[in-house]
Amino acid sequence: MLRRAPNVLSLRLTALLCVTFAALAAAAQEGREHFVPLFVADADPDGRQGFLRIVNHSDRGGAVQIYGIDDAGERRGPLELSIDALETVHVNSKDIEDGNTTKGLSGELGAGEGDWRLLLYGGGLDIEPLAYIRTMDGFLTSMHDVVRETALRHRVPIFNPGSNDNQRSWLRLVNPGDAAANVTITGRDDTGATSVDPPRVTIPAGAAVTLSAQDLEAGAGGVNGQLGDGAGKWSLDVAADRPILVMSLMTLPTGHLSNLSGARPEYRGATGLWRIAFDDAAGGEGYLLLLPDSRMYAWLPESADTNRIARATYETATGTVSGSGELFESGNIQLVGADVSGGSEAFSFTAEYRFGDWVRGSYTPAGGSPRSFHGWAFTGFERGGSNVAVAGLWSPTLGDDADLPGELEPDAGGDFELDFTANGIRCEADGVLAPVNPAFAAYEAAPAVRCLVLQFPSGTVELILAVMDSDGAPGGGDRALGLVVIPDDRKIALGALFDLSRS
Template sequence: MQVRILSAALLLCWPAIGQEAEDEPRGREHSVPLFMAHGNPDQRQGFIRIINHSDEPGMVEIEGVDDAGTRYGPIELSLDARQTKHLNSADIENGSEGKGLPDGLGDGEGDWRLLLYGGGLDIEPLAYIRTLSDGFLTSMHGVVPDASLRHRVPIFNPGSNVNQASSLRLINPGDGEAAVTITGRDDAPEDAEDDSEPGEFSLTISPGGAQTVGSAELEMDGIGDGTGKWSLDVRSDVPVQVVNLMSTPAGHLSNLSRANPNYRGATGIWQVSFEDEAGGDGYIILLPDSRMYAWLPEADEVNRMARGTFESTPGGIAASGELYESGQFELQGLTAVGGSVDFDLAAAYRPGDWIRGTYTAEGTDRAFHGWAFTGFERGGAAAEVAKLWVPVLGDDADLNENFEPGADGELGFSFTAGTFTCNVTGTIGPVNPAFTVYEADVTIICSLLILPPGVVDLIVAVFDSPESPGSGDRAMVLAIVHDDTKIGFGAVYGLDES
């Protein structure tokens, strides 16, 4: 009875999550990692092609962040239905009435990182750099893939190669400083008798800022000399973006950031079935910063939730953490207490395709296999999940009430737990612009008990139902209090289309 009281009371708050914003929702955030400033001394010009795939006209908001981390704009570009427009560096900084961009960003320090918001439009921005001397054009929308706050740069020329000079553009999109460490591996075979530590290059990037580091600087100030080319490992304490660039004496600039898609790692949402055929399908979430969450049904009325971390192994991935049973706890005085057990997981996978493995808890192994969700792009803004969601199991779900996040992402609600009232405040937003997982940063106050954001994880993962690929009409909600109380609850939801 105590479990039912708290679960039901908690869900009464869900309809209040994120009240509707007064302004129109901005839509998904599209990021351009490098856009050349007007008047570039190397005669390079930024060039962006913005495609409106919608059947309606509208406005696109454009913001610019310069290399010092200063934010400019927004400025607005008008687009007709199914229209495409091209903007260059001069247009972005000075505006162009003829192109439907009356205002510009102005002058910044160094080059730009652009952020575009289509509101209700389905837009596709494509960024390029044009060499003015001969018209050479190269794409500039790619960034180096990341996993576990690490970026692998598979090819990087040595400082001695001045005809094909390599450099890294390192971008800190966050609100705090980013500490970055770079190590390198050259083309020479590994010497089993050499036990020396590899050299490191370290730097700090200011909030919102960007720095460019050349190969000669990396070698001189950290990683040393090598044989042949380099493979770099870039690590950071907070999420950063990395762009791998190569320039020639003629002024040409190439973006070598894109990786072989067959080696992009395990990040994503996976739907799995269990060989014991108990409990129905489960879901595993592997985030770019190495966090792992999972919904693991074990019986008709027993659902486990996993919270842990994962890392790459030669055969796939390995993960560990804690398992919580959804909705199970008891009241001890004024405190609700649940419980957890440790788990380990090992799995092999093919990126974007299949996964198979085993997780172990309390000495019992449970095998699973499944498939990746691919092609769905609801990620990028809280407005994208500002819909009415209903639990798939209805009243039988651990979270058995509807919820409807608002477009602004702000949330504030109350619920009754036993004999006292709990107040929750915070925001919900995307993990990153292209990932279909959202998390809430919340504080819960229950009488004298305060649960700060550091002990509460609230995750919303959006994916497809089997009968409607590409629709994004399913969501999994996991709420875990991971301090000494060890409480977790969750449910699978469907999008209400009525």
């Protein structure tokens, strides 16, 4: 049943937390663990029923052990299911809670707090558990999927507003660990506006909570903060300080329930922001930015003193991305007569990736050797772009020693000024920062820049700000890669990492 979070004072966690050595030793003999994220209780108020189909692909029979963990975190079981070679067995919520020897079940879970999640162990059997919810009229819905996770972040692409009573959205958060998980939920509505006071909730060890859209919008049901009243539907970014499982569910007045946790993994191709490391271990961490309009930028440290900035275009195929462009030396700006110049060289790159997850590849300067890299995505990059989200003082992490040492302070409308000194040459810039695409936390501007007696009018200079989270602050959006590129015949590029101080 879809209920609000149980009272944390009544949570019964002893069974989950007091795991004995003997139990661990027994678990080692149970074989692969199979997980069912949601199995509704037999007492579901809307008459829904959990339905479990267990397929034995082995050519021998045996026993399957089934444990249930209720929403309060109490672990029950095991039940033991006898299954023959190549047999498929069906059990439902009543069978699991009350037992059913006619189906080969021995034991029972009894009634729990809220709904269940199940753990199944087949020993040496090759089993495939398939979980569904069946409504009173026979409608069947799959309960296999959970929201995809990368680096403790989960993206929910569609979530109905609380005002929609005909299609109610629910967010189910499961903490399988042995310590409390702190969760922050950032919402973005259909106009691209983000929640000012993101909802926060703590999930006790082993417990699960199910929150309605009304809970998240109003800060009810044990939630601190609120989404507020958005326009249209929401997309959610769920960040936690410990591993959790997330499900996006929808219920109808008829009692029907849908699992909307799945996403299209191929959608938007390679677009994203990755933190990368290099196989040669030189220079420290880099960053790879792929924008949805096929532009690529990268921050590529090559030594303690030399950072390269890449500017390129790219193409994608299934699981691969490749392109070519120019490599600039960050901070290389020289006074040449009454002009300034830097320099660049051509390069190419190729990589394999999984959207929102990993990337591995190499880049090759013209006439040079490939340099290999690998890295992981910042999923917070998908939280959306809003000028309000980046309003404040952005300061380079290395101060005056940064290649782009100036402070950037856009206001809520995106207007900013930037004063910096590069290699003894003082420059001033001003412009308007705006999201590259409302779906991503990347911003750009075409500022006017003045260096000494030189002027670079708007349109000749590119400023890119790719926002990410600092370590230990999921959902914060308080760190960014900032790049200024003058790609004409002067070939100048400057970059730095920035931290945000909100006013």
